[in-house]
Structure formats: structure tokens, C-alpha cells
Amino acid sequence: MMMNDFDSEELLSALLDGELTEAQRAEVERLLAERPDYRHLLDELRALSTSVRQLPRYKLDDDFSQQVLRRAERRMLAGDDHTPALSQPSAGPIVAPAPSEDSQRAAPQRWSWHRLRRPLVWSGLAAAAALALVVFSPDRWQGADRLAMHDAETTATSPAPTAEAAPATARFRRDAAAADQPAAGHAPATPRPDVELTLGAPLLKAAPAEAASPIDDAARKAGAERPNGLVRGGFDATLREEDMGREHSRMLSISLGAELVLDDELVEHLAAVPTSGGVAIVSVDVPRSEAQKLPFSRLLTSNNIDVTSQPLVAGYGEPAAAEADKSQQNRRPQDGQAASADPYRIVLWSAPRDLAEAAPAADAPAIENYFVVATNEQLEATLADLNGSLAYTSVIVQPSPDVPLQQQWLRYNRAAAPTDRLQAAGEQLGLQPGDDRGSTVAKFGKAETPGQDEQTKDQSLARQPAPAPSEPQSAARPQPAGQNATQAARGRAVDEGTTAVQQRLEQQVQASGGDRATIELLKRRALAQGNGVARQVIPQPGVDFLPRLQESRLLTVDQSGLLTAPAESAADRAARQSAPAGLSAPGVLTSDLDISAQQAAQTGSAEPPPTAGQAGSPAGPQVEKRAIAPQAAGQSQSPPERERLAEAAATLAAEPEGSGQGRGAEAQPAQYQPVWFFIRLVDPPSAASASPAAADAQPDR
Amino acid sequence: MNDDVLIDEALAGCSAAFGHLVRKYQDRLYNTMVHVVGSTEDARDVVQEAFVQAFVNLEGFHRTSRFYTWLYRIAFNAAITLRRRTRPGLSIDAQRDQYGGEPIDSGPAPGDGLEQQERVGLVRSAIAALTEEYRTVLVLREIEGCDYERIAEILEIPIGTVRSRLHRARLQLKEQLRHVLQTD
Numbered sequence: 001m002m003m004n005d006f007d008s009e010e011l012l013s014a015l016l017d018g019e020l021t022e023a024q025r026a027e028v029e030r031l032l033a034e035r036p037d038y039r040h041l042l043d044e045l046r047a048l049s050t051s052v053r054q055l056p057r058y059k060l061d062d063d064f065s066q067q068v069l070r071r072a073e074r075r076m077l078a079g080d081d082h083t084p085a086l087s088q089p090s091a092g093p094i095v096a097p098a099p100s101e102d103s104q105r106a107a108p109q110r111w112s113w114h115r116l117r118r119p120l121v122w123s124g125l126a127a128a129a130a131l132a133l134v135v136f137s138p139d140r141w142q143g144a145d146r147l148a149m150h151d152a153e154t155t156a157t158s159p160a161p162t163a164e165a166a167p168a169t170a171r172f173r174r175d176a177a178a179a180d181q182p183a184a185g186h187a188p189a190t191p192r193p194d195v196e197l198t199l200g201a202p203l204l205k206a207a208p209a210e211a212a213s214p215i216d217d218a219a220r221k222a223g224a225e226r227p228n229g230l231v232r233g234g235f236d237a238t239l240r241e242e243d244m245g246r247e248h249s250r251m252l253s254i255s256l257g258a259e260l261v262l263d264d265e266l267v268e269h270l271a272a273v274p275t276s277g278g279v280a281i282v283s284v285d286v287p288r289s290e291a292q293k294l295p296f297s298r299l300l301t302s303n304n305i306d307v308t309s310q311p312l313v314a315g316y317g318e319p320a321a322a323e324a325d326k327s328q329q330n331r332r333p334q335d336g337q338a339a340s341a342d343p344y345r346i347v348l349w350s351a352p353r354d355l356a357e358a359a360p361a362a363d364a365p366a367i368e369n370y371f372v373v374a375t376n377e378q379l380e381a382t383l384a385d386l387n388g389s390l391a392y393t394s395v396i397v398q399p400s401p402d403v404p405l406q407q408q409w410l411r412y413n414r415a416a417a418p419t420d421r422l423q424a425a426g427e428q429l430g431l432q433p434g435d436d437r438g439s440t441v442a443k444f445g446k447a448e449t450p451g452q453d454e455q456t457k458d459q460s461l462a463r464q465p466a467p468a469p470s471e472p473q474s475a476a477r478p479q480p481a482g483q484n485a486t487q488a489a490r491g492r493a494v495d496e497g498t499t500a501v502q503q504r505l506e507q508q509v510q511a512s513g514g515d516r517a518t519i520e521l522l523k524r525r526a527l528a529q530g531n532g533v534a535r536q537v538i539p540q541p542g543v544d545f546l547p548r549l550q551e552s553r554l555l556t557v558d559q560s561g562l563l564t565a566p567a568e569s570a571a572d573r574a575a576r577q578s579a580p581a582g583l584s585a586p587g588v589l590t591s592d593l594d595i596s597a598q599q600a601a602q603t604g605s606a607e608p609p610p611t612a613g614q615a616g617s618p619a620g621p622q623v624e625k626r627a628i629a630p631q632a633a634g635q636s637q638s639p640p641e642r643e644r645l646a647e648a649a650a651t652l653a654a655e656p657e658g659s660g661q662g663r664g665a666e667a668q669p670a671q672y673q674p675v676w677f678f679i680r681l682v683d684p685p686s687a688a689s690a691s692p693a694a695a696d697a698q699p700d701r
Numbered sequence: 702m703n704d705d706v707l708i709d710e711a712l713a714g715c716s717a718a719f720g721h722l723v724r725k726y727q728d729r730l731y732n733t734m735v736h737v738v739g740s741t742e743d744a745r746d747v748v749q750e751a752f753v754q755a756f757v758n759l760e761g762f763h764r765t766s767r768f769y770t771w772l773y774r775i776a777f778n779a780a781i782t783l784r785r786r787t788r789p790g791l792s793i794d795a796q797r798d799q800y801g802g803e804p805i806d807s808g809p810a811p812g813d814g815l816e817q818q819e820r821v822g823l824v825r826s827a828i829a830a831l832t833e834e835y836r837t838v839l840v841l842r843e844i845e846g847c848d849y850e851r852i853a854e855i856l857e858i859p860i861g862t863v864r865s866r867l868h869r870a871r872l873q874l875k876e877q878l879r880h881v882l883q884t885d
Contacts, residue, residue: 006868013868017842019849048875051824052843058732058741060748065723068749069716072756 012042016049704768711759719759723752726769729845730776736840738780739829747783751776766854773845773855777837784833827877835870842867 011028014020020028032038061067702721710718727748734744754775755762762771828836837856841847849867853860 009872010864010868013871014849014864017849017867019864044875045871048871048878049843051820051878052828052839052874055736055821055824055844057728058735058744059728060731060745064727064749065720068723068727068752068756069720071749072719072753073716075753075757 008038009041012038013045016042016045705764708759708762708764708768711756719756722755722768726772727752730772733773733840733845734776734780736825736828736844737777737837738784743780743783747776747780750779754779770851770854773841774857777855781833823878827874830877831870831873835866835873838863838866839870839874 008028008031011020011024011031015025015028032042704722704725707718707722711722730751731744731748734747735741738744738747751772755768755772762768828839831839838852841852841855842849847855849860849863852858852863852867856863858866
């Protein structure tokens with residue numbers, strides 16, 4: 001070997017690697033012909049290369065990508081270069097040099113909502129017990145997006161808001177004095193971070209929120225393990241202090257499409273949110289129609305989400321409204337009943353004014369958006385109510401950031417059959433009786449409060465329409481990209497169909513003259529048609545939603561991710577049977593259709609629903625329809641009402657072809673798919689825009 | 702699926718798309734980084750950190766280079782930082798001990814028997830004993846199979862430097878494995 005001929009030897013390496021030009025190759029070949037030592041070196045390098053290339057290869061875990069994504073989410077929330085995984089106790093954090101391609105990025109980092117929503121939602125939900133919801137109304141904001149931040153641990157009792165138009169980039173800073181003023185029984189508040197929201201629209205400046213409804217230590221301690229009165233799904237959802245994230249709670253709300261700038265303090269706070277008290281953001285759009293605002297408000301209230309008219313963001317409401325809000329706000333702490341019954345009620349509603357009072361402008365957008373801060377339980381309960389209420393017929397689940405677009409529609413619309421039928425029904429402006437395949441309405445037991453009015457009861461009657469379980473794995477099937485447009489078209493068609501159905505329903509309800517039995521019948525028929533789109537829980541690692549449901553003994557989750565109603569235990573059955581009228585026993589999953597059937601059976605004017613194992617039941621969707629004590633059990637019914645119920649039962653209990661197998665009580669569990677997050681409630685068309693035939697306005701009996 | 706499509710989807714909020722990118726490159730990058738940083742544990746951290754940084758900074762990726770190249774650049778920067786911080790010096794014996802019990806994939810081994818296992822261990826140790834600049838070039842060429850241009854792009858050095866370093870790395874490796882090579 002001639003080490004002084006390094007350049008020539010280097011050519012040997014390059015020859016080995018195929019990196020020589022023709023001229024260089026000719027030169028090397030000449031050298032090889034002349035120099036045996038070069039030939040020997042080339043053989044050695046070739047053997048060496050072979051030895052290295054034959055080294056066994058290493059592989060990572062299959063779930064490595066998920067670990068990466070989770071960590072990336074934390075990083076995006078943290079917004080710094082701290083790398084825990086690389087940080088050893090003996091050494092400081094590694095700060096990897098930024099690659100040249102991103103070197104031009106300057107702090108603060110700007111995250112688009114589209115990329116942030118997964119962290120905020122999924123990570124938040126994974127950790128969340130406290131959920132951030134914020135309210136805004138497009139008409140009042142005149143298209144302005146906003147961002148509000150406050151402590152979820154305190155009742156927002158902002159002083160009279162001061163409107164302050166801000167430039168496109170607005171900065172919200174909590175009042176320093178308010179920040180330094182800790183709530184009684186709470187640790188001093190940490191410095192409040194600034195949040196900067198960059199938007200193309202004018203912004204309004206947030207007003208500071210003060211702690212006004214402090215909970216004393218004793219009450220908090222006593223109530224930490226005490227149910228807060230929230231009853232959902234037949235079980236008392238105990239809201240623990242830590243679950244509410246009091247120690248770390250902070251509400252952050254942004255509007256979709258907004259570009260959010262997280263400063264260091266905020267991202268530090270978000271990163272510090274413990275797993276027991278995270279923050280998530282859920283957006284819910286609520287129809288603006290006057291007829292539905294009050295029910296929606298009550299729906300929230302029934303789930304312990306106080307509806308206050310106190311704007312969290314200054315400048316939102318009119319001064320008079322603000323004063324009224326203030327008086328209402330001030331009234332709450334003195335409300336001994338509410339305080340004693342629910343010391344942990346979190347008042348996170350930030351509506352501009354009372355929903356019942358808010359009158360939308362004629363030219364206002366057809367959708368109001370509500371973001372409400374709530375706990376997981378409250379969110380679940382609220383979603384269940386929204387999901388099951390006919391007042392919000394069109395429930396559209398926004399795409400999950402984890403699912404390719406071409407799969408979104410099917411993933412969230414697994415009840416394609418009901419929606420297709422719904423579409424057809426909308427086109428025909430007729431509800432086809434008996435076509436209830438896969439749309440069994442699951443009813444949760446729910447305590448009724450004395451103040452709950454009939455309208456709220458109506459909403460609580462129907463929950464959780466079920467999808468057609470005939471293709472339980474369909475959602476997991478990847479969809480070709482070419483189907484994207486088709487699915488989108490289908491989604492629009494479904495929307496139109498559901499709107500048409502609701503439109504017709506409203507007309508029929510109006511034509512009923514307020515006859516409750518007729519309304520009930522109509523509602524059940526509509527539900528039997530499939531109440532909008534599919535419901536599905538999207539199982540995500542770390543999300544504590546499913547375990548909670550499972551702990552409630554209401555539901556189990558099968559391997560496909562579907563929620564399944566477990567078999568009713570003897571104790572549950574006894575409790576159910578002993579439940580008073582109007583209150584379903586906890587833990588009992590029931591079918592609204594069976595309510596009708598049983599009601600009809602009690603009237604003796606309709607056949608009772610088939611029992612388990614009844615011969616002749618054709619095979620079909622496996623839907624459990626468990627007879628329960630009906631809402632109206634023990635109540636006398638007028639003959640017309642009985643007739644209507646009987647008709648309802650005869651119509652709705654009629655099994656579609658191939659759907660009777662699940663009739664048996666414990667034979668097959670019900671499968672239904674609750675909506676998870678990002679619900680969008682579409683405003684139904686106004687009566688003026690609807691042009692149905694007058695004959696269609698008659699109740700369909 | 703094309704990397705650009707996946708990147709577009711990831712930027713649009715589809716984390717799953719980035720997950721596809723991770724799964725696409727994770728093993729290649731990891732296998733490379735194991736030899737660069739000298740341990741599977743550190744390599745895992747480096748690879749994870751590289752993907753995390755890539756995700757967080759994805760909007761700053763202007764696609765003037767391939768995603769894979771950009772990713773490797775991030776990974777090598779992270780690996781260099783890690784080694785400078787945590788591993789001032791490594792001995793061949795330490796590397797041999799460290800590699801000894803590590804799980805490897807189920808792919809075909811270079812040979813059967815203790816002799817082959819020993820040979821694999823010696824080669825690994827010899828690579829680990831190289832200086833960093835030589836090792837990275839060698840690994841990218843022999844383990845990852847990059848051509849000179851790609852290596853130059855990843856390490857941001859001239860192609861001539863790549864060829865020079867690679868040859869020096871091979872010479873050093875040859876010296877360390879002289880006895881092994883002589884038995885072939």
C-alpha cells in the first residue's frame with residue numbers, strides 16, 4: 001500500500017462506489033493494471049464494504065409513529081426546544097440545531113389552527129377533565145374571530161366590558177391586578193400569559209375575569225368526592241376538583257381557521273397541564289333559530305353548564321345587556337340552592353347575552369358558534385343530548401385531524417343507510433314508517449329536576465340514535481381518494497336531507513297544534529329514520545372518555561371501537577323496575593322504540609314488542625331493544641293519546657326486513673356511536689324559505 | 702404515497718399523514734442512527750427527536766431538498782449534539798459490551814454461529830470507534846446506501862470531502878478489522 005498515493009487510493013473507493021467519471025475510471029483501471037497493491041487494496045475495501053453492509057438491521061416499534069406524534073403534539077404545545085427524551089438526568093436538554101430549511105422561522109412560532117387542533121383536541125382530551133368551550137356569535141361579532149382566555153376555575157364576573165376594537169393582531173392581557181388577586185381558597189394565581197391571535201378580521205379585546213364565586217376549602221374538600229348533580233347516562237358523574245383542572249385550568253378558545261400565536265407563558269402553562277386536568281377545545285355550532293335557543297340553553301343547563309350572559313370578552317354585548325348580565329352574575333353566588341347543590345358547578349358559559357334574549361340580525365349568518373368550557377362528563381352529556389335531540393337534527397361531525405379526508409365522511413357517517421334513507425325522506429318529504437333499521441334510539445336514564453320544563457324533557461327523551469351495525473368495520477376501510485368528491489356530495493345531500501326532514505317535522509309539529517302525543521310520534525318517527533349522521537366514538541390512546549363510559553356500566557367498547565351496551569344485571573334490572581315514573585334507572589340502556597312499543601302494549605291497543613328468541617324474527621342488524629319502564633309509566637293516558645301511542649308503536653316497532661334478530665332483550669347488545677367532538681349544528685331553513693305542500697303539513701299518522 | 706402529498710396533508714392538519722412519513726422512514730433512519738450514535742437507546746431518541754422537529758418545523762420545509770434528506774439533516778444534527786453532550790469518549794470494548802445484548806431484527810444474519818456473531822460485533826465496534834466525521838460518512842454510504850451527492854447534501858459538505866472522508870474512514874476501519882478481513 002502506498003499511503004502517499006492517497007489521491008489514487010481515493011479513486012479506488014470512488015470506483016467501489018460507482019462515483020467515478022469515465023476519465024477517472026480509465027485512470028483507475030490503468031493503475032489497477034499496473035499496481036498489484038492497488039488490486040489488493042480494492043479487494044480489501046470491497047470485503048470491508050460487504051462486511052458493513054451485511055450488518056443486521058435495526059427496527060423500531062410498530063407504534064413508534066404514534067409516540068412521535070404524541071411527542072410532537074406536546075412539543076407544539078410546549079413550543080420550545082426542550083427534548084425530554086434526549087435529556088438525561090446528568091445532562092441538560094439537548095437543543096438540536098435547527099435545519100437550514102427552517103432556520104428562517106422566528107419566534108414566536110405561529111401555529112395554524114389546523115395543525116394545532118390535533119394537539120389541542122386529542123392531547124387535551126387525552127388529558128382532559130376540563131374542557132374549554134367558548135361562545136361567540138358571528139352576528140354580534142360581525143365576522144370577527146376572537147380568542148379569549150380566562151381561568152376556568154373561577155366564575156367569570158368580569159366588570160362591565162369595554163368594547164375596544166383591536167387591529168388584526170390583538171393581544172389579550174389579563175389585568176395585572178386581577179391576576180394578582182387570588183381567589184379565596186386558591187393558591188395565588190400564576191402570571192397570566194398573553195395570547196396573541198392573528199387574524200384577518202378585527203378583534204375585540206378580552207376583558208379580565210375575576211374570581212367571584214370562590215369555593216371555600218371545606219366545601220371543596222367535602223365536595224371533592226361528591227356528585228355534583230350531573231346525571232348523565234344513568235350515572236352520576238362526580239366532578240372532582242382535580243378533574244376540573246382547577247389548579248391548572250385556563251380557558252383558551254380560538255375560532256376555527258384562526259392562526260394562533262402561543263407565547264412562552266401560555267405554552268408553558270399548557271405543557272404543564274397534568275393528565276388529570278387538561279384542557280381541550282370543542283366547538284359546537286348551534287342553530288340560531290329562536291325556537292331552539294332556549295332549549296339549547298336548557299340543554300346546557302341540564303348538564304350543569306351554566307348559561308350566563310356575561311361576556312367573557314369585552315365589547316361583546318350591548319351595555320344594557322352587560323348590566324343585566326352583571327346582575328345575573330352577581331345573583332349566582334347568593335343562590336344558595338345552586339351553590340349548595342353544586343359547589344363545583346363551573347360557570348363557563350360566555351354567551352354574549354341570554355340565549356333566549358338574543359335576537360339574531362336578519363342578515364346574520366345562519367350559525368352561531370358556541371364554545372363552552374366543561375368537564376369531560378359535561379361534554380359527554382351535552383353531546384349526548386345534542387345527539388339525541390331532534391331540535392338539532394343535522395349534527396355534522398367535523399373531520400378528525402387523524403383521518404385522511406377521503407375517509408372522513410364514512411368514518412363519521414357510518415350510519416349511511418339511515419342517512420341515505422333520510423335523504424330519500426327529505427326528497428320525498430315523507431317519513432317512511434317502520435324503516436328504523438339501525439336507528440334505534442338509546443335512552444339514558446336521567447334525573448329530572450323540578451325546574452325542567454316539558455321542552456327539556458322532550459330533548460331528554462331521545463338520545464343516541466344508533467347507526468346501522470351491519471357493517472361494523474366499514475369505517476376502518478380506507479377509501480380511495482376518488483371517492484372524496486362523491487362522499488362530499490353525499491354529505492351535502494345528507495345535510496339537505498336532514499334539513500328537509502327537520503323542516504317537514506317542524507311543519508308537522510306546528511300543524512299538530514301542540515299536541516304532545518303527536519309531537520312525540522313525529523319525533524320518534526324522525527328518529528327512526530335516522531337522526532342525521534352517524535355517531536361514532538373514535539378511540540384514541542389516552543382518551544379517558546371510553547373508560548369512563550365503561551366504568552359507568554352503560555357501555556363497553558368492542559374491538560372495533562363500537563360502544564356496546566352490556567347485558568343488564570339483575571340488580572340493574574331491579575333498580576330499573578323500581579325506578580319512579582319519569583326517571584329511568586341508572587345504567588339502563590333503553591330503546592326509544594321500545595318505549596313506544598311498551599307504551600302501546602300498556603294501552604292494549606298494539607302488539608307488544610317481540611321478546612327475546614321470538615320465532616320468526618328475521619336476521620338483521622343486531623340492535624338491542626330493551627323494554628323499560630316508560631317515561632309515561634303509571635300515568636294515565638287519554639284515549640287519543642293511547643291511540644297515538646299505539647299507532648306509534650305499531651308503526652315504529654315494526655321491524656324492517658331483516659332487523660328483528662336483535663329484538664331479544666339480552667340477546668344482542670346495542671351498538672351505537674356517540675358523536676365525539678366538533679359538532680356542527682346547522683341552522684334549519686327558515687319557514688319562509690321552506691315551500692312544502694300544504695298537505696304535507698299534516699301530521700303523518 | 703408521495704412525500705409531498707403526505708406533507709401537504711400533514712400541514713393541513715392530518716397528523717396521520719405525518720405518521721405515514723414516520724413509518725416510511727423510521728427504520729432506515731433508526732438503523733443509520735444506531736451506528737452513528739452508538740446505541741439503540743440514543744438512536745431511538747435521536748430519531749424521535751428528528752421526527753418531532755420535522756413535524757413541528759414542517760412549515761419551514763421548503764422542499765428544496767427531499768424530505769428524507771431534510772430529515773436526515775435534522776437527525777444528524779441531533780445526533781451530533783447528543784454525542785457531544787453525553788459521550789465524550791467511547792471504547793471499543795464498551796461498544797462491544799453495549800451492542801452485545803441488543804435485539805436486532807429478524808432479518809438474515811450475515812452468518813451463523815458464534816464466529817459470525819463475533820464478526821458482527823467487531824464490525825460494529827470498529828465503526829463506533831471511528832471519529833464522528835468519518836463514521837457519519839461511512840454509515841451514510843455503507844449502511845444507508847447514499848451516494849456522494851446525497852451524503853454531501855445531508856452533511857452539507859463538498860462532494861470531494863465526502864470522497865476523502867469516506868476513503869479515510871475505510872482505511873481506518875480496515876486497519877481495525879485487519880484480522881477479520883485476513884480470515885476471509
